[in-house]
Amino acid sequence: MNRRTVLRTAGVTAVAGLSGCIEALQEHYEGSFQGLVPIEIHSEADHHYNVILEAYAVDEDRQTYDESYTVRAGETASPPHLDAAEQRFRATKMERETDEQLTKEATVTPNVDLISVRLTDDDLILDVERGEEDDEPAPESEPSRFDE
DSSP: OOHHHHHHHHHHHHHHHHHHHHHHHHHHHTTOOOOEEOEEEEEOSSSOEEEEEEEEETTTOOEEEEEEEEEOTTOEEOOOOEESSSEEEEEEEEOTTTOOEEEEEEEEOTTEEEEEEEEOSSOEEEEEEEOTTOOSOOOOOEEOOOOO
């Protein structure tokens, strides 16, 4: 075997090895760079309330987010961010003394910039701020129709 054949074999082997690494890296990172959606809870109420935040994947109907907080009057809370994926988001305000619940829901898409939950003594306001690329109108939050 001469030197040219050895060098050619070594070069082909190196290129094949590198292409395998590049392909593996591309496969590993493809589709995994998804954004996050910040969530803010602000209480404009005179009393404290318990708040439950949940999200469900649209296609699989599996729970993707579950957080609970007690928010005092005038307090602002920043729960962990929500994945920017197609999901149904639900916020529930619970009054401790009467066990009364008020639930609102909204759809989350990858173009959502912020989810804002505002508590008042009479209402729960769920605002979903959507980016400019999102061409579907923002639905009004309304009482929940989730299947329990």
